[in-house]
Amino acid sequence: MNEFDKRILSDDGLFFWLCQMAGQLDSAVVIINPKKSFTIEYVNQMFMYMTGYSETDMIGSTLSLLHGQHTDMLNEKDLQESIEKGVTFKTSYFLYRKDGFSFWSEVSHLAMRNQLGELQYCVLTMRDVTDSMNVEALIELERDVYFSLEKGGTFESVMGNICDTVATTFSKECHCSIVLLDENERVLKIYGELCKDLKRLDENALLMGIRIGDMGRLHKPIIIEDLLKSEYCESHHDLVKKYHLVALWAQPILNMEGKIIGVFTMYFKQHVDPKDIDLKFLNRIAPIATLAVKYFDQKKAIRRLAYQDVASGLNNFERFKNILNEMIADGSAGHIYIVKPGEYQTIIDLYGRRGGDEVLSQLANRVQSLSTFANSIIARYTHSTIIVATRLSLREMRIPQKEFDLVLSDPYYIDGKEVYVTLKVGTSIYSTQVTLTEAVHRADTALSSALKVNGTVIKKFDQSLIESVEQEMNVLSHFSRGIKNSEFFPMLQPKVNLKTGEIESFEALARWMSAELGFVTPALFIPVAENTGNIYKVDRAIFQKVLQWQKKRLEAGLRLYQVSINISPSHFYNASFVENSIALIKKYCIDPKFIKFEITESVELDNVLRAKKIINELQHFGVATSIDDFGVGYSSLSYLQELPFEEIKIDKSFVDNLCDPRMNAVIKTIIQLSSNLNMVSVAEGIETEQQHNELKKLGCKIGQGYYYYKPMPIEQIDVLLAEQMTVQ
Ligand code: C2E
Ligand code: CA
Ligand code: CA
Numbered sequence: 052m053n054e055f056d057k058r059i060l061s062d063d064g065l066f067f068w069l070c071q072m073a074g075q076l077d078s079a080v081v082i083i084n085p086k087k088s089f090t091i092e093y094v095n096q097m098f099m100y101m102t103g104y105s106e107t108d109m110i111g112s113t114l115s116l117l118h119g120q121h122t123d124m125l126n127e128k129d130l131q132e133s134i135e136k137g138v139t140f141k142t143s144y145f146l147y148r149k150d151g152f153s154f155w156s157e158v159s160h161l162a163m164r165n166q167l168g169e170l171q172y173c174v175l176t177m178r179d180v181t182d183s184m185n186v187e188a189l190i191e192l193e194r195d196v197y198f199s200l201e202k203g204g205t206f207e208s209v210m211g212n213i214c215d216t217v218a219t220t221f222s223k224e225c226h227c228s229i230v231l232l233d234e235n236e237r238v239l240k241i242y243g244e245l246c247k248d249l250k251r252l253d254e255n256a257l258l259m260g261i262r263i264g265d266m267g268r269l270h271k272p273i274i275i276e277d278l279l280k281s282e283y284c285e286s287h288h289d290l291v292k293k294y295h296l297v298a299l300w301a302q303p304i305l306n307m308e309g310k311i312i313g314v315f316t317m318y319f320k321q322h323v324d325p326k327d328i329d330l331k332f333l334n335r336i337a338p339i340a341t342l343a344v345k346y347f348d349q350k351k352a353i354r355r356l357a358y359q360d361v362a363s364g365l366n367n368f369e370r371f372k373n374i375l376n377e378m379i380a381d382g383s384a385g386h387i388y389i390v391k392p393g394e395y396q397t398i399i400d401l402y403g404r405r406g407g408d409e410v411l412s413q414l415a416n417r418v419q420s421l422s423t424f425a426n427s428i429i430a431r432y433t434h435s436t437i438i439v440a441t442r443l444s445l446r447e448m449r450i451p452q453k454e455f456d457l458v459l460s461d462p463y464y465i466d467g468k469e470v471y472v473t474l475k476v477g478t479s480i481y482s483t484q485v486t487l488t489e490a491v492h493r494a495d496t497a498l499s500s501a502l503k504v505n506g507t508v509i510k511k512f513d514q515s516l517i518e519s520v521e522q523e524m525n526v527l528s529h530f531s532r533g534i535k536n537s538e539f540f541p542m543l544q545p546k547v548n549l550k551t552g553e554i555e556s557f558e559a560l561a562r563w564m565s566a567e568l569g570f571v572t573p574a575l576f577i578p579v580a581e582n583t584g585n586i587y588k589v590d591r592a593i594f595q596k597v598l599q600w601q602k603k604r605l606e607a608g609l610r611l612y613q614v615s616i617n618i619s620p621s622h623f624y625n626a627s628f629v630e631n632s633i634a635l636i637k638k639y640c641i642d643p644k645f646i647k648f649e650i651t652e653s654v655e656l657d658n659v660l661r662a663k664k665i666i667n668e669l670q671h672f673g674v675a676t677s678i679d680d681f682g683v684g685y686s687s688l689s690y691l692q693e694l695p696f697e698e699i700k701i702d703k704s705f706v707d708n709l710c711d712p713r714m715n716a717v718i719k720t721i722i723q724l725s726s727n728l729n730m731v732s733v734a735e736g737i738e739t740e741q742q743h744n745e746l747k748k749l750g751c752k753i754g755q756g757y758y759y760y761k762p763m764p765i766e767q768i769d770v771l772l773a774e775q776m777t778v779q
Contacts, residue, residue: 065163065171066092079156079177081114085134085170089113092172101156101179103149114175119147120224133160134173143180151224151321155184185332188220189339196343206347210242213340217315220332224320226294229304229340231313272333273301274325278318298323302333304340312344360431362404363412368438371430375440375487384482385427388439388509389494390414390455391502393473395435398465404434406465410472411437417458423451436498438491440481452509459507475501479512496520526579529567534585539563539592541600542762543614545771546733546755549747554775556613558649558755560762561593577619587622594632597646598639600765605641610772615647615677623650624661629668636674643673649700651679659693666695677733681721692728699725701751703736709745722750 066082070093073080079098083089094109102117109116118127122145133140141159148154157180163172192213199209210229217227229242275281276298278291290296296318304313315337355361358370392398392414398406415429415437424441432438455474462469477498481490493512499520501510533539541559548555563571580586597614604611622628636643648669666676677698678691691699701721708714718734725732734746737756746754763771 065165069093069163069172069174073174076176079179081109081175081177083114083134083173083175085173089131089134089173098177101148101154101177102146103152108149117146117148119145119151119153121145121153121219122147130158130160134162134170138162143184144177152323154179155181182328182331185220185328185335188216189332189335192216192336193339193342196339200343200346206343207242209343209347210340213336213343214242217317217336225317226296227315227317229313229315231304231344232311272303272325272330273299275299276322276324294318295320297321300325300329300333302337304337304344306341307345313340315340362408363415363431365412365415365437366428366430368430368432371428371432371438371440372487374428375481378440378442379481379483379487382483383442384480385441386439387479387481387490387494388441389432389436389477389491389498390418390439391436391475391498393475393502393507394470398470398472402465406470407435409465410463410470411435413463414458414472414474418454421451421454421457423454438494455507455509473507475504475507476509477501477512478509522575523579525568526571526576527583529565530576530580530583530585532567533563533565534588534592536566537592538565539589540765541593541596542764543768544755544762545760545768546615546753547759549743549751549754552759554612554760554772555753556615556647557768558615558762559593559597559617561589561617581619581621584621586619587625587628590616590618590622591631591635593617594635596765598635598641601641601645602639604769610776611642611645612772613645613647613675615649617679618648618650620651623648623665624658629665629672632669632674633672636672644675647675647677647698649677649679649698652681659690662694670695670697680735691724691730696730698731698733700733700735700755703756706734706736706742706746706756709742715745715749718746718751719749726750 069082073082073093073095076095077097079101080093080095081091081098082093084092090111090113091109094104094106098109099105104116114130115127118124127144129142130140130144139159139161141157144156144158145153146156157178159176161174161176162170163174165171195212195216196209198204199212214227214229218225231242278284278296278299279288281299284291298319298321300315300317300319300323302315302317303311304315306312315333358367358373359365360367392410395407395410398410402409411431415431418424418437418439419427419429424439427439427441429437429439455476459472459474462471464470475498477494477496477500479485479490479493479497481487485493497510497512501508504510540562542562543557543559545554546556546558547553561573561577563573563576565571577586577589580589594616597616601611601614618628632646632648633643636646669676675697676695677700678694678696679700680702681699699721701718705714705718705721709718722732731753732751733753733755734742734751735755737743737746737754737758739758742756743754743758760771
């Protein structure tokens with residue numbers, strides 16, 4: 052025996068030596084005898100501390116004493132196999148303490164052989180790695196949550212997953228649920244395996260928590276060691292017993308701002324004594340739930356933004372289209388209404404956008420509350436309109452005039468102030484034959500024509516509306532070329548002295564012979580030009596041609612007549628109107644007394660100060676002015692006194708109603724008043740001898756109308772004037 056051989060230990064010696072060594076280590080050590088069915092022969096102090104088992108419990112027993120519900124038996128098998136083969140091995144193991152608490156243990160195994168190479172003992176060192184395993188579980192859960200959020204997982208599934216993870220990762224068997232609260236800390240929803248049954252308990256626990264907890268306490272976990280003894284469940288003993296519940300832990304879930312948005316509740320079937328590591332775990336899992344809640348809240352907000360008009364809280368048009376398209380696909384048909392408060396712009400001027408939003412949302416609510424519209428879809432269409440689709444069958448269709456009147460009978464309120472509105476409504480029909488886009492377009496067209504009428508009006512779409520819009524668009528698209536190619540020209544209509552029948556002067560009326568469109572009536576192109584700010588181009592074109600005519604007559608030594616040029620209000624108020632007009636008159640060297648400007652009486656003339664200044668400037672230069680269409684719409688005899696027009700033109704509508712005694716009296720007053728103000732009154736549209744006589748009797752000086760002459764081309768006027776000369 053050499054020195055080395057002498058030192059070889061006997062089996063007992065080896066065992067003794069191993070025990071000595073294990074006693075000194077600060078990790079848990081178990082010595083197992085593979086020859087005696089893997090029974091435990093030794094445990095050190097650290098092991099006893101870690102598992103709660105004593106030497107007596109363990110010696111002669113096997114490691115399976117530490118197994119429990121969630122212990123993975125595959126691990127156990129691997130360990131056994133490696134022991135049998137005598138190879139070194141390391142694994143993580145889910146084990147249970149004597150008191151039922153579970154923990155993660157990292158187990159390394161060392162094979163001890165005698166000098167013959169026979170396996171004598173296995174030394175297992177064990178380390179509690181619960182903390183790092185929890186962290187890993189959390190990281191995995193976090194990944195899971197992110198993943199299922201990414202994949203569009205439901206809120207329920209994400210919450211369920213969190214509950215499952217808590218229940219399985221947690222060191223003790225438990226039921227976990229998540230209770231979410233609303234802004235007022237009332238229970239919103241509960242998630243988790245037993246949530247339905249435990250809901251009552253959860254709610255109760257929560258209410259209690261809120262009752263006992265001042266805010267400071269609520270933000271910390273609530274631990275109830277014995278549910279049956281606690282006031283939390285006084286009235287829920289049945290549930291506690293049914294599920295054999297012993298303890299409850301509740302961990303508040305806080306949002307990013309630190310406000311409580313929910314609670315984790317964990318119900319244990321055994322007595323539990325939370326350790327630091329458990330509390331840490333709870334603290335770490337709460338932010339994952341917070342993250343999921345926040346994500347879904349944001350998603351909801353985005354959804355809301357995508358389908359809701361934020362300002363009014365109404366559905367937006369996108370949502371309207373989605374619903375209606377589905378209905379049309381299902382064969383539905385009905386009416387579409389686009390509704391605009393007539394006073395929308397005034398409301399915006401007085402109360403701002405918010406006022407407009409407010410009126411639209413009140414309007415929508417009122418419409419919705421009427422039985423006719425009960426099943427209809429209502430949304431905001433544009434900033435000033437709402438859109439309604441009713442689900443009537445086509446046979447029942449009628450225009451709900453009464454209903455729209457009803458929603459107007461009471462005032463609307465903005466900032467507590469009463470606002471009365473009228474409604475402009477455009478309506479059309481949608482069905483499987485008419486696409487939604489087409490139906491909305493039609494209702495829009497109908498609304499445009501409703502907007503032209505005073506008061507509350509419902510206009511039904513009909514094809515002619517589209518045609519007239521198309522016609523206007525057509526006119527507009529050819530207009531500029533018409534101006535450029537000098538396609539506009541004046542026709543002259545004589546103004547006649549009622550006493551003598553002599554031609555006193557003329558009015559120039561614009562005509563358009565378009566190369567592409569043919570003859571276009573003024574009734575069509577004048578409004579289009581006015582609405583698009585182009586009317587000044589027409590006025591100037593006519594003015595210039597009149598001046599050219601006068602210059603030609605002047606040069607030919609013929610008598611000149613005064614010609615009235617029609618000027619639209621927008622042109623009249625243009626800053627350079629006076630200057631440009633004077634320049635043009637000077638350019639043709641025409642005496643300004645042969646020019647008169649006819650300005651249509653309109654609401655714009657209400658700006659008396661500006662109008663007066665312009666009229667005075669023109670007068671100063673020697674150009675006369677006339678107020679056209681007097682008596683239509685905006686008549687205000689009062690401002691007549693302030694505006695120094697030389698002429699007042701009594702509108703044809705008055706002349707047409709001369710035999711109505713009241714109308715007759717009005718005309719008489721106008722004529723007298725104008726004569727007092729040194730204005731010449733001209734009656735327009737005289738068509739009969741009777742009208743002629745009556746106007747003469749009322750003191751009217753000048754007349755114009757088909758009874759005397761129709762508007763005529765300049766060449767014809769030259770002929771007419773030449774004839775009259777020869778007669779004289
Ligand atoms: P207005 O200035 O009131 O012109 C009188 C209109 O009545 C003219 O229509 C004329 O042809 C028509 N008229 C004259 N006598 C009779 C009559 O006895 N019976 C009937 N039924 N009608 C009669 P017109 O030429 O179609 O012009 C329509 C309107 O277009 C004008 O009304 C005027 O407001 C506007 N307008 C015409 N030319 C111009 C222009 O160069 N510039 C501007 N801004 N507006 C113009
Ligand atoms: Ca006129
Ligand atoms: Ca007129």
